[in-house]
Amino acid sequence: MADPNLKILVVDDFSTMRRIVRNLLKELGFANVHEAEDGVEGLNKLRSEGNFEFVVSDWNMPNMTGIEMLRAIRADEKLKHLPLLMVTAEAKRENIIEAAQAGASGYVVKPFTAATLDEKLKKIFATMK
């Protein structure tokens, strides 16, 4: 079973979406969820707090997109091992490839259910072990 204290950061500019993701994570037993509203804030939180263990990020955001944030994370010595699940509205092939190349740990297309999210998370955790 998942570690309920796993510290997760949800990055999305749409607060409704952050809430949806937060609720789905809660359904899966994760309660330690924090939020950021774009890549800039997300990266700041990751850097300043330092103890996040997982990131769920939207792709399309103002100021800094999810993919830009992901590249910055992978380029950061302290953060580069942080697993990141990319959330997008598209199942476009080139997007998936771009995300994979940038180092995304997983990719989930909106809308998704708790079960889908669970499956994606399990896959990511499995590869980490």
Add this chain to the structure above:
Amino acid sequence: MNDFTGMEELLQDFLLEASDLLADVDSKLMDLEKRPDDKNTLNVIFRGFHTIKGGAGFLNATELVTLCHLTENLFDKLRNAELQLSPGLLDVILAATGEVRLMFNDLGRGVQPQSAPQPILDALEAALKGNAVSLSAAPAPAPAPAAPVISTALQAAAEKGPDWNALYQTLVGGVATPAPVAATATAPVVVAEGEVVVDEEKLKQSAFGRRTEDVPGRSAASASRREAEPAAKDNTIRVDTDRLDQVLNLSGEIGLTKNRLTHLRNDILGGRSDADTLKSLDESVSQLDMLVINLQNAVMNTRMQPIGRLFKKYPRLARDLARQLGKDVELVLSGEETEIDKTMIEDLNDPLVHLVRNSVDHGVESAEERAASGKSAKSMVYLSARQEGDHILISIQDDGKGMRPEVIRSKAIEKGLITLEEASALDESASLNLIFLPGFSTKDEISSVSGRGVGMDVVKTNISKLNGMITIDSAPGTGSTFTISLPLTLAILPVLLLRLSDQPFAVPLSMVREIMSVTAEGQQLISGRPTMVVRGEVLPVRSLASLIGWPDSGQSEVGVLMQVGNQSFILSADGFAGHDDVVIKSLDTFRPQGVAGVTMSSEGEIVLILDIKELLGEGNH
């Protein structure tokens, strides 16, 4: 009945946030008309549709997802310069945006939206395939000479309900506008190579047919959907967390002061009443006083919202209307950050919509008239808000032809609203105010656009309900200005307390000009009615007792010179009981004639707050 059981909160969140987003998109679309290549603007709009789509997916609103998806893709191409924005294309986009809003209304009523009208979807698809409806790379506003055709067609379409305007514009925009011959308007539509060729008549039929015939059970739903449009009121409010913290802080301090008072009470009940104890009591009560006032203000602040949330809908409204009328109008906003009570924001929408429509429809002239009088082709309408003292002033100003008092007077006589004698007694400003009379309309026929059965009289009534006033300034030839003045909040009202035998009554202090003593000798009967002369002005005296239907005590000693609208009179009563800032409790289910609400006096008595206008109306009948 409800398609969203179990998801209500999510739905509410989504609607609140997505509606804001859509309003932003709408205002950005207006910007786009001016700067069609602005990458940043295109990006923001793209993201708006994208975000709405993402949220809609979780609500299983597939039709909304489809519509947003197409529009988003279109903007993806636009921002990557794979497509060029043309006026025709912009119309398609605006129609799609309008449809998204309608879908939000459906969602607001707990109903899954049906598919968007096929012509809109088709037009989006066609545009995506590069069958762009643009002629030149540089987009120009819709050619003015074509507009009359559009507007006649629209009027015909309007009988089926106003929203077909948008739909029909899609067709017109998709076909007629880009054709070079549109300028001559009578020639058959010539379609450039690579453009979508659409049989207008057929499309129109299918467009109407889809909702009325093709889809069983849909016609009733779609009709009610349109009618129910304004029903979606949001019951939630966004509050700056700083303001909430302030409330929390103050309630904490009030708690502390209460503890101190409880302690003092025990001391006093226990027999201690030395100077120190009393001084502490005095201090604590004063402090509580100050804290409560601060708390009231802080709570009131949480209800204050920037008026820009309301304003930003109007440029689109003005633009659509102007295009239908073949005018070129720009609505310029200012003072959007001015804050106003949330309830007022909602109730202001209808009057402001009407005033904006009025300015575009009646205020500014047609292109020909403007050219003839040497004005620039583009008309400007300015909508602004500002705070002045404890009032909010909202003004809407146009650079149109203005209003001539004599024209309005003769119109009012013609319509039988006033007599010739009455007319001759009116000065300029009183003449302009005639347009607020029920049944007055400066245009001979109600046009399809500003019709809708709402007139300036309704604007005035709505503003009065908010304790506000509306005034007109007009200079023939250069334009008109409507100014609405509103109190900052409706919740706290300064009142004057009058006494009738032992019962106190409250009247709004804003209506009080002065107070005076009233004696039987000072009054004269003019045609059987008591009057008093105050500094040369003959004023009727009405006793409060007779207005509320009490027997006249004959003890009236004090008078209040009241100003209600343009009317002045002296309200006589037995005495004064002071003045107070009261919190109005409205009587929702039981509302006697002439009573605006109730409050409680400092002695704990129930005090009725009188609605003087209503009382007078009753008395005059």
